[in-house]
Amino acid sequence: MDRSLKRIRPSPPSAHDVARLAGVSQAAVSRAFTPGASIAKATREKVMEAATELGYRPNLLARSLIKGVSDLIGVVIGNTQNPFFLPVLEELSTRLTRAGKHSLVFTAEHGHDADFQIEDVLRYRVDALVLMSASLSFELAEKCSREGIPLIFFNRRPRWDLPMASVTGANEKGAGEIGRHLLEQGYRRIAYMGGPTDSPTNNEREEGFRRALEQQGAEPAMRELGYLTREGGMAAARALLNRPDRPDAIFCANDFMAIAAMEVARHEFGLEIGREIGIAGFDDMPDASWPSFDLTTYSQPIGPMIDRVMELVLDLDARERFEQVIVEGALQKRGSTRRG
Amino acid sequence: MDRSLKRIRPSPPSAHDVARLAGVSQAAVSRAFTPGASIAKATREKVMEAATELGYRPNLLARSLIKGVSDLIGVVIGNTQNPFFLPVLEELSTRLTRAGKHSLVFTAEHGHDADFQIEDVLRYRVDALVLMSASLSFELAEKCSREGIPLIFFNRRPRWDLPMASVTGANEKGAGEIGRHLLEQGYRRIAYMGGPTDSPTNNEREEGFRRALEQQGAEPAMRELGYLTREGGMAAARALLNRPDRPDAIFCANDFMAIAAMEVARHEFGLEIGREIGIAGFDDMPDASWPSFDLTTYSQPIGPMIDRVMELVLDLDARERFEQVIVEGALQKRGSTRRG
DNA sequence: GTGAAAGCGCTAACAT
DNA sequence: ATGTTAGCGCTTTCAC
Numbered sequence: 001m002d003r004s005l006k007r008i009r010p011s012p013p014s015a016h017d018v019a020r021l022a023g024v025s026q027a028a029v030s031r032a033f034t035p036g037a038s039i040a041k042a043t044r045e046k047v048m049e050a051a052t053e054l055g056y057r058p059n060l061l062a063r064s065l066i067k068g069v070s071d072l073i074g075v076v077i078g079n080t081q082n083p084f085f086l087p088v089l090e091e092l093s094t095r096l097t098r099a100g101k102h103s104l105v106f107t108a109e110h111g112h113d114a115d116f117q118i119e120d121v122l123r124y125r126v127d128a129l130v131l132m133s134a135s136l137s138f139e140l141a142e143k144c145s146r147e148g149i150p151l152i153f154f155n156r157r158p159r160w161d162l163p164m165a166s167v168t169g170a171n172e173k174g175a176g177e178i179g180r181h182l183l184e185q186g187y188r189r190i191a192y193m194g195g196p197t198d199s200p201t202n203n204e205r206e207e208g209f210r211r212a213l214e215q216q217g218a219e220p221a222m223r224e225l226g227y228l229t230r231e232g233g234m235a236a237a238r239a240l241l242n243r244p245d246r247p248d249a250i251f252c253a254n255d256f257m258a259i260a261a262m263e264v265a266r267h268e269f270g271l272e273i274g275r276e277i278g279i280a281g282f283d284d285m286p287d288a289s290w291p292s293f294d295l296t297t298y299s300q301p302i303g304p305m306i307d308r309v310m311e312l313v314l315d316l317d318a319r320e321r322f323e324q325v326i327v328e329g330a331l332q333k334r335g336s337t338r339r340g
Numbered sequence: 341m342d343r344s345l346k347r348i349r350p351s352p353p354s355a356h357d358v359a360r361l362a363g364v365s366q367a368a369v370s371r372a373f374t375p376g377a378s379i380a381k382a383t384r385e386k387v388m389e390a391a392t393e394l395g396y397r398p399n400l401l402a403r404s405l406i407k408g409v410s411d412l413i414g415v416v417i418g419n420t421q422n423p424f425f426l427p428v429l430e431e432l433s434t435r436l437t438r439a440g441k442h443s444l445v446f447t448a449e450h451g452h453d454a455d456f457q458i459e460d461v462l463r464y465r466v467d468a469l470v471l472m473s474a475s476l477s478f479e480l481a482e483k484c485s486r487e488g489i490p491l492i493f494f495n496r497r498p499r500w501d502l503p504m505a506s507v508t509g510a511n512e513k514g515a516g517e518i519g520r521h522l523l524e525q526g527y528r529r530i531a532y533m534g535g536p537t538d539s540p541t542n543n544e545r546e547e548g549f550r551r552a553l554e555q556q557g558a559e560p561a562m563r564e565l566g567y568l569t570r571e572g573g574m575a576a577a578r579a580l581l582n583r584p585d586r587p588d589a590i591f592c593a594n595d596f597m598a599i600a601a602m603e604v605a606r607h608e609f610g611l612e613i614g615r616e617i618g619i620a621g622f623d624d625m626p627d628a629s630w631p632s633f634d635l636t637t638y639s640q641p642i643g644p645m646i647d648r649v650m651e652l653v654l655d656l657d658a659r660e661r662f663e664q665v666i667v668e669g670a671l672q673k674r675g676s677t678r679r680g
Numbered sequence: 681g682t683g684a685a686a687g688c689g690c691t692a693a694c695a696t
Numbered sequence: 697a698t699g700t701t702a703g704c705g706c707t708t709t710c711a712c
Contacts, residue, residue, distance in 0.1 A: 010488055011408060012465075014705055025683045030707060040681055055487065060463040061410060062705035065401045066688045068351060075445075080430040081626075083423045090420040093447045097457055102464070105415075105445040107433045117437055123400040124442070125352075147395065148350055259630075267631040286421075290599075291607040292632045354689055365699045370691060380697055402689035406704045 013054040022050035033058050064125065073313060074126040075103045076114045078134030081229055082256045084285040084300075085132060088154070091306045092130070099314060101127070108134040110229065115140045122149065128313050130154055133201075138162075152312045155300065157200040157324065167308045169282075170328045171201060172208030174298030177331045178251050178280045179212030181296070186339050187249035187278045192221045193236045193261060195228040195253045202228075205253050205282060222247060226257040233257030237264040241271070249278030249337065255285045259293050262336065278337040284329065296337040299329035353394040362390035373398050404465065413653060414466040415443045416454045418474030421569055422596045424625040424640075425472060428494070431646045432470070439654060441467070448474040450569065455480045462489065468653050470494055473541075478502075492652045495640065497540040497664065507648045509622075510668040511541060512548030514638030517671045518591050518620045519552030521636065526679050527589035527618045530561045533576045533601060535568040535593045542568075545593050545622060562587060566597040573597030577604040581611070589618030589677065595625045599633050602676065618677040624669065636677040639669035 015029040022029070024043060031037035032047035050056075064070040073096055077085055089105070096103050104121055108114035113135040121129075128150040138160050144151050145162050153166035182190055192209055195202035206223075213221060222243070226236035233252060237260065240247055252258035258281030265271040265279065273279060281288060284299035308325045355369040362369070364383060371377035372387035390396075404410040413436055417425055429445070436443050444461055448454035453475040461469075468490040478500050484491050485502050493506035522530050532549055535542035546563075553561055562583070566576035573592065577600065580587055592598035598621030605611040605619065613619060621628060624639035648665045 012487060016705080026705090027683060027685095027707080028681090030705095031682085034707080038681060043681075055483065057459070057463050059405070059465060059705055061401050061405045061465055062688085063707070064688095065399070065405055065690085065705085066707050068688080070401060072444075077430075080426060083426060086420060086423060086426045089429075089445075090417075090447045093445060094449075097446055097460070102461065103445050104412075105429070105433060105443050106437055107430045109434075119397070120437070121442065123397050125399060125401055143395065147352060263631045287627075291603045356689080366689090367691080367699065367701095368697090370689095371698085374691085378697060383697075399689050402704085403691070404704095405689085405706085406691045408704080 012059075013056045015056070015058070017054055018047060018050045018056045021054060022046045029056075030058075068125070069127050070125045071101050072104050072124050072126045073101050074118070074121045074124075074129040075105045075132065076108050076118065076129070076134040076136075077105065077132045078108045078114065079110055079228060080107045081110070082133075082254065082285075083287060084254070084256065084283045087286065088132065088302055088306070091302050092309065095306055095310050096313075099310065101313070113137050113140075118144075128152060130309060130313070131156065135159075150312070152309055154305070154309055155201065157204075159198065159200060165312045165323050165325075167305050167312070167325045167327065168201065168204075169298070169300035169305065170326050171204035171282075172211075173326075174282060174329055174331070175205040175208030175251070176212035178282070178296070178298055179209045180216065181331060181333065182249045182251065182278055182280065182337060183213070183216050183218055185249075185278060185337050187337070188218070189245060189247045189249070190218065190221045191240050191247035191250045192223045193226045193233065193240070193250055193252040193257055194223060195226070195257075197225070199228075202253050209251055221251070226252065226261070228254055228257060230256060230260045233260035234264050237261035238268070241265060241269050241277070247277075249280070251280045251282075253282060255281035255283040255288045255295060255297050257281070258295055258297070258336075259287060262293060262295065273336050274338040275340075278339070280337055284332050288332070289334070294335035295332075296334045297332050299332055301327060301329050352399075353396045355396070355398070357394055358387060358390045358396045361394060362386045369396075370398075408465070409467050410465045411441050412444050412464050412466045413441050414458070414461045414464075414469040415445045415472065416448050416458065416469070416474040416476075417445065417472045418448045418454065419450055419568060420447045421450070422473075422594065422625075423627060424594070424596065424623050427626065428472065428642055428646070431642050432649065435646055435650050436653075439650065441653070453477050453480075458484075468492060470649060470653070471496065475499075490652070492649055494645070494649055495541065497544075499538065499540060505652045505663050505665070507645050507652070507665045507667065508541065508544075509638070509640035509645065510666050511544035511622075512551075513666075514622060514669055514671070515545040515548030515591070516552035518622070518636070518638055519549045520556065521671060521673065522589045522591065522618055522620065522677060523553070523556050523558055525589075525618060525677050527677075528558070529585060529587045529589070530558070530618075531580050531587035531590045532561045532563045533566045533573065533580070533590055533592040533597055534563060535566070535597075537565070539568075542593050549591055561591075566592065566601070568594055568597060570596060570600045573600035574604050577601035578608070581605060581609050581617070587617070589620070591620045591622075593622060595621035595623040595628045595635060595637055597621070598635055598637070598676075599627060602633060602635065613676050614678040615680075618679065620677055624672050628672070629674070634675035635672075636674045637672050639672055641667060641669050 224236040226233035566573040
């Protein structure tokens with residue numbers, strides 16, 4: 001084989017090439033590939049035949065240039081450590097593909113805002129931007145808003161009161177149910193392991209949790225921050241379990257930390273989960289139901305949540321209502337909060 | 341606020357708009373945004389000022405149209421269940437961003453080939469296609485090859501002997517080390533839990549494992565297929581553990597199945613991991629080192645592997661060597677194979 | 681139903 | 697160093 005042949009990447013056939021081969025105009029080729037365009041059956045067939053022969057594929061970059069939209073959806077994933085986001089990404093990707101869209105995915109470093117990458121991805125004229133637990137600066141958010149680039153927050157609400165759409169789980173409600181459930185189970189010294197205090201998601205969960213405890217006349221919970229990471233969760237668990245007034249239950253702001261806390265309690269402190277220390281999380285990520293963890297949690301139903309994201313991505317009207325959609329999940333009572 | 345204003349998505353400013361405001365030619369604007377272009381400092385400043393004022397951002401679709409390349413890299417993820425791929429995706433995304441590229445991600449349904457989505461993504465003139473444990477048909481692979489679209493297989497080798505690049509872990513070597521390690525630990529009735537038999541990755545691991553056992557004069561292992569999924573792994577574990585000649589150790593083709601098997605052994609069969617049943621995996625995914633699993637495994641070092649992927653993505657020459665890169669990991673001896 | 685022609689926003693010669 | 701010009705591959709009028 002001649003290596004030099006491989007060095008030259010052949011430029012792919014264009015609509016013009018196809019037109020010439022089919023003996024029609026270039027416009028006809030375009031029509032043949034445009035569903036619903038007015039073109040005779042015979043012409044379309046001629047075109048398609050030529051296209052197949054040449055291996056022609058319409059260039060979407062050119063099409064996007066004209067249309068002003070790219071069918072590209074920017075997707076930012078913060079907190080990539082958290083396995084919760086893999087099924088979410090899969091669902092989103094599947095649904096986008098089905099809708100003829102594509103996801104331009106990038107990850108943001110935890111704790112940093114995603115401004116840099118977003119500026120970058122905006123150059124592709126993405127139709128919308130889905131932010132999964134990622135932060136961006138107020139300035140950039142405002143810029144997107146001004147430029148009419150729809151921002152959709154997933155599992156996170158914007159920190160500012162700019163008009164922006166979001167799809168979140170039922171943070172307050174779910175956290176409240178967890179709180180009541182823990183009290184029902186007989187736990188009394190209950191701790192909250194939080195995420196960053198500037199995260200709206202965290203604050204809603206904490207708020208819902210505290211309120212539930214108060215309403216039942218229980219003492220306010222002690223608190224430790226685990227920052228939604230594994231290491232943070234482990235450190236926070238150690239801090240809590242080392243206290244003289246050790247809590248008898250911990251509600252963690254997400255499952256990922258809850259599992260970390262459970263492992264610390266079990267393997268470092270030798271505690272029996274459930275009986276000696278109740279642990280609950282939030283998300284119902286796949287691992288939560290594994291027998292190793294059997295974690296009580298409040299579910300964030302990925303399917304329905306992504307349904308709503310897709311509506312916001314696809315339906316301009318819905319988007320412009322700047323809805324703050326809350327998708328309810330359900331309390332998943334499991335062994336990690338069973339005292340008996 | 342006037343709702344009608346929001347309905348109209350303003351078309352973003354073009355280089356022309358900037359040129360007019362700055363009092364220069366449109367080409368000057370292009371040069372101002374092209375690193376290394378010959379342009380006077382003063383001109384560039386004028387341009388930049390105007391650009392900032394208008395909120396101008398070069399349209400990459402237009403640029404790509406001219407250049408013939410998009411800086412877009414297609415990334416297909418098969419087996420999205422497996423948490424191993426989240427860190428991989430993160431690393432890849434980070435590295436691509438750093439290189440000024442972007443990932444067009446989509447997921448392929450397990451067991452199906454990704455032809456449909458790939459055909460689709462090819463329309464964006466992606467510079468390369470990275471396949472992570474996904475399958476595609478021979479026809480499509482050949483087509484890509486013919487069209488000069490570089491295909492890079494990650495964690496998987498092509499099933500055919502078309503000249504294509506791949507980056508994989510040291511499957512045979514690693515599996516061999518696992519096999520010898522199990523024998524050293526005193527296990528004798530050793531089973532292999534495999535992935536699909538048409539997966540080269542699976543076959544390499546099985547081959548390396550079998551060979552190691554044979555070389556030590558051990559009996560050939562029994563085998564059960566777990567298809568690399570959680571459900572499959574659990575079913576296979578049940579089948580193995582229910583046998584009258586129950587194995588005393590199981591090597592699973594990936595960590596994800598190994599963890600599933602461990603849970604079945606522990607929670608359904610009441611076996612003590614390590615002492616009563618040795619379990620080993622492959623990948624060293626994050627969960628493997630969690631105290632709950634403490635899984636013996638052979639690592640696939642994500643960083644170095646992605647390094648090699650990036651070389652193939654960025655360096656035409658390397659790509660054309662169609663290298664089959666094998667990145668060595670290391671045996672991670674942990675509690676799941678400790679008999680004592 | 682079809683072709684000719686204009687132009688999406690940019691880069692890359694080519695002049696000057 | 698800068699402006700002018702010609703496209704990149706397509707969609708979309710506009711005639712016919």
